[in-house]
Amino acid sequence: xxxxxxxxxxxxxxxxxxxxxxxxxxxxxxxxxxxxxxxxxxxxxxxxxxxxxxxxxxxxxxxxxxxxxxxxxxxxxxxxxxxxxxxxxxxxxxxxxxxxxxxxxxxxxxxxxxxxxxxxxxxxxxxxxxxxxxxxxxxxxxxxxxxxxxxxxxxxxxxxxxxx
Numbered sequence: 702x703x704x705x706x707x708x709x710x711x712x713x714x715x716x717x718x719x720x721x722x723x724x725x726x727x728x729x730x731x732x733x734x735x736x737x738x739x740x741x742x743x744x745x746x747x748x749x750x751x752x753x754x755x756x757x758x759x760x761x762x763x764x765x766x767x768x769x770x771x772x773x774x775x776x777x778x779x780x781x782x783x784x785x786x787x788x789x790x791x792x793x794x795x796x797x798x799x800x801x802x803x804x805x806x807x808x809x810x811x812x813x814x815x816x817x818x819x820x821x822x823x824x825x826x827x828x829x830x831x832x833x834x835x836x837x838x839x840x841x842x843x844x845x846x847x848x849x850x851x852x853x854x855x856x857x858x859x860x861x862x863x864x865x
Contacts, residue, residue, distance in 0.1 A: 717745035766791030786823035
């Protein structure tokens with residue numbers, strides 16, 4: 702299967718149980734993070750929340766992974782908002798086929814199409830750093846003492862000039 706076989710679409714409530722099973726099956730592949738776990742447990746309600754943009758990658762009718770982002774809305778002192786990508790996850794046996802890139806591009810396109818979103822941000826573990834480098838992105842180390850090796854990554858979107 703090549704990249705052409707992968708289809709990205711907006712997640713529905715019907716996808717949440719499938720995603721929960723995939724995550725549980727491959728939980729050992731990710732670093733334990735209570736905040737991330739709580740987010741994933743709420744996927745069934747978040748897929749129908751307009752402030753969240755959750756997309757799935759599928760091939761031959763099988764869900765391979767998903768990406769989830771949230772528009773935080775404008776802060777009181779500005780008329781633009783920051784969106785955060787909470788999760789980008791592809792089943793380990795489906796990696797290397799372009800699903801992760803397609804999921805990231807779908808989130809980036811969504812953020813670019815929202816007139817008020819000017820910055821897309823997220824944190825990445827060291828294990829995913831090479832993936833983001835292939836996309837032309839790099840991040841700054843969050844905390845040198847943090848054993849999880851988290852990197853903060855930001856993408857300033859078109860029209861985002863002057864963003865502080």
